[in-house]
Amino acid sequence: MKSDRYALKYHHFNENSILIEWPEAISQSILEDLTHFKTKIKKSESSPYIDQAVSAYQSLLVQYKTTIMSFEQNVRQLQSIYSSKALIKKRKSKNWKIPVCYDSQFALDLPELCDKLKLSKDEVIQRHCTPKYTVFFIGFLPGFLYLGGLDTKLAFPRKATPRHYVSAGAVCIGGQQTGVYPEDSPGGWNIIGNSPVQLFNSDSKKPCFAEPGDTLQFYSIDANKHAELKTLEPNDFLIHST
């Protein structure tokens, strides 16, 4: 991959953190550049001084273990890591297949969505299951994946009044985005189904299976299959390909 692809902005965020920002856009190439930079930081000589590096759409937060003594010096180090041609194997991204039951018992907002978008239930399901969504980052709730790639025909405004309770596994559409609630939570997105996959498990060594850069596809299952998979550990049925 080419280095120095973007003009980055460095911001002294707090005593021990630097925020790095890419241009204001959501794109696959920014995601790749950012993920690659993050990997290079973690493998660099500076890594013993770094507590963690965490990313969002077009920003990367680098937290140092101690107070930053010279912001300018740390920025120079980061810049040289960014422009370095270090041959680091890119992590092979995985494509996860996520089962979703679009049955009416779960899909509380699907009738309204079909009605307003003038699509049949099957068309919505088909359009929702077709794209390979990109995992940009995890935020909002532990294990909540920010996905890019929703069919623009399925974009649907958030509810004016959020629900007090959205159950874990709810598959939703909010504006241009789709996502799966990892836990019971209040929420303003439209519920179109439910996935039996546990997206976050704090007891596990790897609490969330997906990483930024991975892709994800939904497939439709019936209520019986949903009930059956609900009793299994994700590792027992989650399929991915590279």
Next chain:
Amino acid sequence: MIQVIKPGLYTSVQDLGRFNSLHYGVPVSGCMDKTSASIANAILNNNSDCALLEMTLKGGHFRFKVSTNLCITGADMSPRLNNRPVKMYTAIFVKAGDELILHRASQGSRCYLAVSRGIKTPKIMNSRSMYKGITASFRIVKDDELAIEETESKLKSNAVIKGTIKKNENIFLYAYKGPEFDQLKPHQIETLGSVSFTISKDSNRMAFPLEENFSNELDPIITSLVLPGTVQLTPGGKLIILMQDCQITGGYPRILQLTKTAINSLAQKQPKNKIRFTIT
């Protein structure tokens, strides 16, 4: 064991927080006022990462089932041991059967109760800090039993620290410019540094909203990273100061970032208290 007879208004087990888990979307959590918490651990010769109880505005009623040394710091909740007043900011030896009662905070907002070698609730993702969805419960409730180790004798050192939270002590909070600070208009910057703001009654471990309206012409940002101490400006023209249990990302402009010391002092403010920002 510590038996919880009454939990108080909002009491949870906290330590320094959960590090290295932000990339799973897991908040850092941890003690809101790290200064008071670390003094309590230091007085007991504990490691700095020992977990303690954080009580908010009104303390609880606890019975010790084993002997230990304890130390109370932070907000003054008029602690009484077996119905007699006890000192804060020093080690107190308690025996099995002793009862500690804490009341409404007269000064400050958050009171810390540390015991020798810390509270031993389960460590999840390298921390005992309670948080919904991570630990089994997010606050302690009546009849909980919190694991602690027995300590048979009184701590030899007699360290006392004269550190109390004074009423309305220092309303100035030091803050750095946030990532979107430069998008503010000169008159907004002027207001931000010159008026006092009121802490909302809706303040909690996630965030301290401020009551005043603040003119806002900034566009929302592409969802980006936030930290405890980030001051966000909402489209409705309200300021929100994020605290230890905040989400890891947000879409509102981040106009200021409190210093860590300022976060500790804000954690001790009560609803309706006034604050002012000093921008560094």
